Amino acid sequence: MPDPISPARAQRQGVLVALAGQQNAGKSTLFNVLTGARQHVANYPGVTVDKKHGQYSDDLGTVYTVDLPGTYSLTSFSLEERVAREFLLGDRPDVTVNVADASNLRRSLHLTLQLLELELPLVLALNMMDVAASQGIQVDKDLLARRLGLPVVTTIGRKGEGREGLRQAIRGVEDPQTDMGQPDPGTVVRYSALEPAIGQLMARIATEPALADLPRRWLALQLLQGDPAAVQLLVDRLGDDGTRALRETAGRFIEAFETEHRIEVSDHVVSCRDRTVERLLAGAVQGAGDGRPSLTDRVDRVVLNRWAAPFFLVATVFAIYQVSIVWGYELTNYTWPLLAKGREVIAGVLPSADFLVDPYTRSLGLWLVDSANTLLNYVPIFLILFAAIAVIEDSGYMARIAFILDKILHRFGLHGQSTLPLILGGVFAGGCAVPGVMATKGIPDTRARMATIFTVPFMNCLAKVPLYTLLLGIFFVEHKSLMMFYISTMTIVFALLVAKLLTKTVLSGQETSPFVMELPHYHLPTVTGVLRRSLERTWQYIKKVGTVVLAVAVVVFALLHLPGLSAERKAHFEAEAQAAVERFAAALEGNAYRDVALGENLVPLINYFTDYKRAKLNATGRAGSERVAERFQARNADFYPLVKPPSGDRDARKAWRELRKLARARQGLRRDMREEQIRTSLLGSIGRGLEPVTQFAGFDWKINIALLSSFAARESSVATLGVLFQQDDDQNASLEERMGAETRAGGATALLAVSMILFFALYPPCLATTIMVKVQTGSYKWMLFAIVFPTALGLGVASAVYSVGTALGATGIEAMSAVYWGAVALLLVVGLLSDRQASRRLRERLAET
Known part of the structure; x- marks a missing residue:
């Protein structure tokens, strides 16, 4: 599908529609309703914010739709705000759909007023009408439409209701022959004493041909509010000299206004908009603010209770792993025979085996099949896992998790906005460190952003799960649930401790910034929405197996066959x-x-x-x-x-x-x-060369090779083990059976599995994540640090646990329990000390004041 970002191409091929709205208003859900399966995700040029675009067709042609980042305003103080505003100004969509939360219109309409000031053809979609109705809120959309002078439609995105009405409204606004009463932006919000200054600046802007395509009233307001992005826009269009006069004029107006009224221009603008919202809603919204607690409020009193919140959080994580990893693993008993039959079919097509040495086409073909089968066997687990995470996201509890964790993050040098990157990285599992590191760009504090970048790879990304599942299936059959609970929560414990260490050493000197967030209403997830996301994410995993993992498998195959036997x-x-x-x-x-x-x-x-x-x-x-x-x-x-x-x-x-x-x-x-x-190959020589160092962690050369291959892609660790622990020609056994038999025959115990799990949890980021670290930090030094530091830390922890555990004769579950609860105890000590230090600094500041 062509990229719909170019307005010229959109005008020639179809209509360009942008969806703009505040976070948690159901904008992305409504986007899915409009476009269905015909959608794509990329990045906006030059930034790491997701660009989601799709298309649909009606009787009049094709409609290209872009889902803009969720934003509360159109200022330039956050990356999401800048991306949304630059798209609306630069691409000038034919229609902008403003998705508003019908249960909280007082907040949502602030963005509507700013969109009107951009002089964009606008449709207001009152979404989440079911939530508003459950709270006793009634909205007179016709009255609101007359007051705003634009079409207003009601929708329930999660149920797919209102789609046709919205599509008709989009066509009505887009059709130049239809008069939808789009208002003069100056008639919606009046800024009282600021109006003379706005008028004079608009007249000055009108004399500049280079600014003819920009909305004059909006630009005048931004200059009066001291918007640096608006100033830079003028510099790009007019140059420094051409901009100077406008800036000086705006500066005189700002100084005169703030001196006379003793209020900042930006505060005055917000208050005027707030009064306008009150006027618009008067009589148009009934039943709001009756004092009755909503269902969301009643549930939050329990799940966000100071003492109950940690319990619900831990119980949720445990339940997800119990359902997906423990119960889902039973489904592999049905998938493995299917994969084994597929291998038989492929083996029958490939050239026949010789007595001793097979043709390379057969060897490589079966190598790739075994690598892929080892990972595809876990598809049932991921389907369940992604469905469970989608339920948590759609219900609204995911935002509560961020809220709960935010109280902890500040004590360890992280920022409240670090929560999203950590969740994307895999606080539960099934995440990926690449989008997690990408999401750190929105963190305003440099120290917290850097600390988050280095700790996101510790999360339980999707690619780590196969190795964990493999080791638990071999060594911890009776303690699977407990071990998965340890693994899933241990990573956040390690991340917090490492973040504290980094912010006190290599990242010291920077202060964190306050974090403000909003909790969405609770919703009942829809089966369609949950299944769509589960299937989409699982398909991404399958595509990765078919591309990155198989590419790594080819490289490993070559390194294991060169130079060959003498x-x-x-x-x-x-x-x-x-x-x-x-x-x-x-x-x-x-x-x-x-x-x-x-x-x-x-x-x-x-x-x-x-x-x-x-x-x-x-x-x-x-x-x-x-x-x-x-x-x-x-x-x-x-x-x-x-x-x-x-x-x-x-x-x-x-x-x-x-x-x-x-x-x-x-x-x-x-x-x-x-x-x-294999032993005498290039990769085997490297693995054996590392044994003097890794022997203290219990790693032999085969494990060394698997861990080395996982640097290119985490999944490759299991795929490589699947081939190193080879099966004979008359076998078609699972990797658990082959690796379990060989390692136990060699004297390996569950303590080795604990050592591997700990090392893998602290292992350096994969190649793709390492590249993203370079992109986000802009430094090869920090990229190298992201490789060296976790390697030393992971190998040190694994070696200490394996060596001490072997000396004490500890079992695997005993060693893991000791490490886990020891780390939790250290976390509590560090957290309490940090809290006391913060309280002491606050008292000192108050005393100074």
């Missing part, structure tokens, strides 16, 4: 294989099936044997076994008696026994060759 070692394995074949031939001397089993038939026969064995292992029930027998008998009737000897056929029975011996010998040789090839 000629001497190849000759050794070939000699062993020849000896096994000769023993097989000698054993079949005089056997009726000798000609069927030897010569050119040998390799096809042994592949047939291993395929049959693997198919029988994957078959379910007697009917499944019978289908396998029919399929293989049809595939090669001559080979079938050697894999399923008929009763009474002694030659077939003997040939089957000898073939089984040969298959085992071949399997052992192939496994030894792959093991030696």
